[in-house]
Amino acid sequence: MKKLTLLLLFAVSLIFAQSPSSVQQSATKLDVGLFNQNTATSATTLTLTPPGSQSVYITQIDISNCQDATGIAAAAAPTYITSTNLGGALAANSLSWMMGSGLVTGTGSCVQSYSITYPTGMKSTIPGTPVTIITPTYITHQTIRVSVTYFFAP
Amino acid sequence: MKRLTLGISLLLLIACTLFAQGPTTVQQTAQKLDAALMAQAAHAAGTLTLTPLGSQSIYIYEIDITNCAGASAVSAAAQTAVTTTNLPGTPQWQMGSGTTAGNCIQNIVVTYPTGLKATVPGTAVTVVIPAFATNQVIGVNVVYSSAP
Numbered sequence: 001m002k003k004l005t006l007l008l009l010f011a012v013s014l015i016f017a018q019s020p021s022s023v024q025q026s027a028t029k030l031d032v033g034l035f036n037q038n039t040a041t042s043a044t045t046l047t048l049t050p051p052g053s054q055s056v057y058i059t060q061i062d063i064s065n066c067q068d069a070t071g072i073a074a075a076a077a078p079t080y081i082t083s084t085n086l087g088g089a090l091a092a093n094s095l096s097w098m099m100g101s102g103l104v105t106g107t108g109s110c111v112q113s114y115s116i117t118y119p120t121g122m123k124s125t126i127p128g129t130p131v132t133i134i135t136p137t138y139i140t141h142q143t144i145r146v147s148v149t150y151f152f153a154p
Numbered sequence: 155m156k157r158l159t160l161g162i163s164l165l166l167l168i169a170c171t172l173f174a175q176g177p178t179t180v181q182q183t184a185q186k187l188d189a190a191l192m193a194q195a196a197h198a199a200g201t202l203t204l205t206p207l208g209s210q211s212i213y214i215y216e217i218d219i220t221n222c223a224g225a226s227a228v229s230a231a232a233q234t235a236v237t238t239t240n241l242p243g244t245p246q247w248q249m250g251s252g253t254t255a256g257n258c259i260q261n262i263v264v265t266y267p268t269g270l271k272a273t274v275p276g277t278a279v280t281v282v283i284p285a286f287a288t289n290q291v292i293g294v295n296v297v298y299s300s301a302p
Binding site for chain 1: 185188189190191192193194195197215216218220222223224225226254255256257258261265267268269295
């Protein structure tokens with residue numbers, strides 16, 4: 001009986017000796033941005049292709065709209081950086097970002113510089129299908145750079 | 155001896171139970187369940203209507219607003235605002251005017267890291283873009299999800 005009691009006490013000590021529950025499945029951070037594509041080329045498409053049937057999760061987009069050192073971008077109607085496979089099935093819901101043509105003075109200046117963050121990720125609408133980000137046709141002396149950070153997951 | 159064997163068996167049974175339990179997970183699947191799934195965009199005066207599924211709520215994660223001039227200067231005028239309904243405090247964002255041709259005077263990026271939940275479940279959230287001043291263009295993107 002004495003030995004049995006000792007054994008039970010030993011078992012109880014094991015129960016309280018267990019380590020705390022983990023809050024992350026692995027040491028790797030699974031929702032971190034892993035990839036980046038960027039371009040400063042006019043009328044260019046960035047294609048974010050997921051592996052297999054996974055989805056694209058965008059975590060950040062950076063945009064800057066500047067003029068080069070050799071001239072001034074003539075004032076014109078705004079153009080748009082557009083996207084596909086983001087925001088829903090309707091094309092009208094696809095995200096787009098407006099770009100001004102530029103200041104009438106200020107060679108080398110930037111008229112827009114901003115970053116868009118999606119804290120929990122912006123998931124592509126259709127799994128297994130690329131997301132595209134398309135730069136507009138630039139006005140002479142205008143340069144728009146767009147940088148997209150993302151990762152893939154089910 | 156019999157009791158000792160019984161005790162050891164009991165101990166082994168408890169140990170198996172202890173070491174069989176896995177760690178508590180914080181995400182049910184590898185899929186990221188709190189990602190934003192929907193968006194609406196507009197570059198004209200009007201109302202974006204974000205309708206939840208059934209009795210769910212709209213959760214807004216990000217709104218970005220750009221306020222630019224077209225090929226001609228925007229005349230100076232009283233400020234207008236991008237307004238909302240069915241959001242706590244009904245947030246709104248003021249829009250200026252009076253800028254030179256081709257210029258953008260505002261690039262506002264509003265981020266809600268854990269989401270901004272609609273006030274009334276089962277009811278649409280609206281984001282209302284004001285009438286533009288002459289030669290003004292305001293662009294709005296709203297990124298959101300529908301969830302309980």
